[in-house]
Amino acid sequence: MNFITHLGRYSLMLKGMIAKPENAKVYWKEFMQQCNDIGIGSIGIVSIVSIFMGAVSAVQTAYQLTSPLIPKSTIAQIVRDTVILEFSPTLVCIVLAGVVGSKIASELGNMRVSEQIDALEIMGINTKTYLVMPKIGAALIMIPWLVIISMVLGILGGRLAGNASGILSNDTFDRGLMENFTTFNVWFALIKAYTFAFIISSIPAYYGYHVTGGALEIGRSSTKAVVVSCIMILLSDYALAAILL
Amino acid sequence: MIEFKNLKKSFGEKVVLDGVSHTMESGKTNLIIGTSGSGKTVLQKCLVGLFEPDEGEIIYDGKSFTDMTQEERTILRREIGMLFQGSALFDSMTVEENIKFPLNMFTKDTGSQKRKRINEVLDRVNLKDANKKFPSEISGGMKKRVGIARAIVLNPKYLFCDEPNSGLDPVTSMVIDKLIKDLTIEYNITTIINTHDMNSVMEIGDNILYMVQGKKEWTGNSKDIIFSDNKQLNEFIFASQFLQDAKNMRMMEAKGEVPEEVK
Ligand SMILES: Nc1ncnc2c1ncn2[C@@H]1O[C@H](COP(=O)(O)OP(=O)(O)O)[C@@H](O)[C@H]1O
Numbered sequence: 001m002n003f004i005t006h007l008g009r010y011s012l013m014l015k016g017m018i019a020k021p022e023n024a025k026v027y028w029k030e031f032m033q034q035c036n037d038i039g040i041g042s043i044g045i046v047s048i049v050s051i052f053m054g055a056v057s058a059v060q061t062a063y064q065l066t067s068p069l070i071p072k073s074t075i076a077q078i079v080r081d082t083v084i085l086e087f088s089p090t091l092v093c094i095v096l097a098g099v100v101g102s103k104i105a106s107e108l109g110n111m112r113v114s115e116q117i118d119a120l121e122i123m124g125i126n127t128k129t130y131l132v133m134p135k136i137g138a139a140l141i142m143i144p145w146l147v148i149i150s151m152v153l154g155i156l157g158g159r160l161a162g163n164a165s166g167i168l169s170n171d172t173f174d175r176g177l178m179e180n181f182t183t184f185n186v187w188f189a190l191i192k193a194y195t196f197a198f199i200i201s202s203i204p205a206y207y208g209y210h211v212t213g214g215a216l217e218i219g220r221s222s223t224k225a226v227v228v229s230c231i232m233i234l235l236s237d238y239a240l241a242a243i244l245l
Numbered sequence: 246m247i248e249f250k251n252l253k254k255s256f257g258e259k260v261v262l263d264g265v266s267h268t269m270e271s272g273k274t275n276l277i278i279g280t281s282g283s284g285k286t287v288l289q290k291c292l293v294g295l296f297e298p299d300e301g302e303i304i305y306d307g308k309s310f311t312d313m314t315q316e317e318r319t320i321l322r323r324e325i326g327m328l329f330q331g332s333a334l335f336d337s338m339t340v341e342e343n344i345k346f347p348l349n350m351f352t353k354d355t356g357s358q359k360r361k362r363i364n365e366v367l368d369r370v371n372l373k374d375a376n377k378k379f380p381s382e383i384s385g386g387m388k389k390r391v392g393i394a395r396a397i398v399l400n401p402k403y404l405f406c407d408e409p410n411s412g413l414d415p416v417t418s419m420v421i422d423k424l425i426k427d428l429t430i431e432y433n434i435t436t437i438i439n440t441h442d443m444n445s446v447m448e449i450g451d452n453i454l455y456m457v458q459g460k461k462e463w464t465g466n467s468k469d470i471i472f473s474d475n476k477q478l479n480e481f482i483f484a485s486q487f488l489q490d491a492k493n494m495r496m497m498e499a500k501g502e503v504p505e506e507v508k
């Protein structure tokens with residue numbers, strides 16, 4: 001199938017998703033379940049990735065800044081800005097594309113292959129609305145929070161590593177953090193987070209929902225979902241930077 | 246009552262339904278029989294709209310299903326119960342939650358009303374002590390019964406069952422057949438059952454459609470089938486030894502030749 005067909009079916013899925021829930025309570029329960037799966041379920045990996053990301057960027061920045069003319073507190077600034085601008089939104093979302101994306105794709109793929117989606121259809125339930133909308137909604141709510149948590153932990157990781165390896169003291173780091181801070185960077189990061197959250201949830205949902213065949217195809221489509229999501233994240237990362245910066 | 250006329254369905258080059266027409270009657274157990282691969286599942290899925298037929302018309306109680314919009318179909322489907330060949334239970338939910346799901350979605354029943362209804366249907370399908378188990382923890386036969394319980398929990402007007410007793414032991418199989426038959430009469434349901442189980446054919450075959458390679462080969466009921474002289478049908482039913490005996494017996498009965506000791 002070519003790109004245009006995929007794009008067409010993807011838009012049809014998104015369009016078909018917008019409908020009035022048959023029963024608000026059941027949908028709410030499903031939404032909360034997804035928030036739990038997507039948000040709480042990924043806090044562990046996001047924390048680990050963020051702390052190390054911040055730590056490594058502190059150490060490597062110090063390694064590159066050899067000039068005695070540049071004050072040590074600049075290291076904190078650079079760590080802060082790279083974490084907020086790029087590492088937390090983009091890198092974390094790429095990790096989440098693997099964690100959350102493959103989960104969404106394989107969950108829906110399994111439901112498709114074992115006819116659970118057909119069973120829902122036969123009950124008179126709009127499956128695009130019931131299965132896809134809560135996932136995208138939960139991703140849009142939870143992923144920006146994960147990105148914010150990641151920013152905090154990333155900077156904390158840089159501070160810890162800077163101190164532990166004797167590059168700069170905690171006081172110098174804290175002073176650097178306050179210098180030349182632009183709040184726009186945080187907004188920019190959040191715009192990226194929302195965009196990526198939509199990519200991470202809707203593309204895997206598309207691949208999972210449209211699986212045909214058996215167990216083998218579920219695996220194949222979830223791999224494809226992750227790959228396509230990552231590429232789309234990188235493309236839109238570039239596009240947003242070009243437009244907004 | 247569900248009528249369908251000249252249904253055709255192909256997958257690529259492969260013709261699966263080749264112009265089938267028939268009427269499924271309400272208050273009766275309508276059977277679709279045939280060897281595996283003859284198109285029974287595809288026919289059922291066309292009737293409920295999971296597959297779109299290439300040609301032909303489907304009519305539910307005088308209303309054309311073929312002409313309905315997606316929204317109209319969704320509403321009609323709330324009156325349809327369906328048991329899938331592989332049961333299709335929601336595997337993230339327990340047995341009880343599976344059956345509760347349609348109640349939660351479409352009724353305003355209170356918690357205790359729902360619990361009462363769940364126990365009622367679980368009782369009818371003869372399933373006990375499995376309420377809290379997940380589908381992965383129960384046997385295939387139990388899954389079928391949960392699937393039936395879920396299909397009937399909202400008292401459907403139309404009931405579709407794809408091989409309800411494949412993989413069941415003979416005793417449970419008979420229980421399930423009797424259950425489906427009783428429900429059909431009690432609530433005047435239009436029931437459509439795919440099967441190749443000859444016991445079911447003899448027990449509950451009110452209106453049988455025998456299909457060969459996507460075509461209607463024979464129709465009749467469980468009495469007619471005994472005396473049918475359709476060669477393909479005879480080969481199909483004589484694959485079952487039980488039926489051969491039954492047929493011989495009825496032939497003899499008809500001619501008044503039943504031996505004294507059997508009577
Ligand atoms: N989704 C599908 N795509 C392609 N071929 C299919 C599909 N579903 C069924 N078929 C083909 O249709 C034929 C009839 O299948 P089916 O209706 O499942 O038979 P059965 O009578 O055993 O239920 C089979 O040859 C099968 O390969």
Ligand SMILES: [Mg+2]
Pocket residue numbers: 285286287330407439
């Ligand atoms: Mg079948």
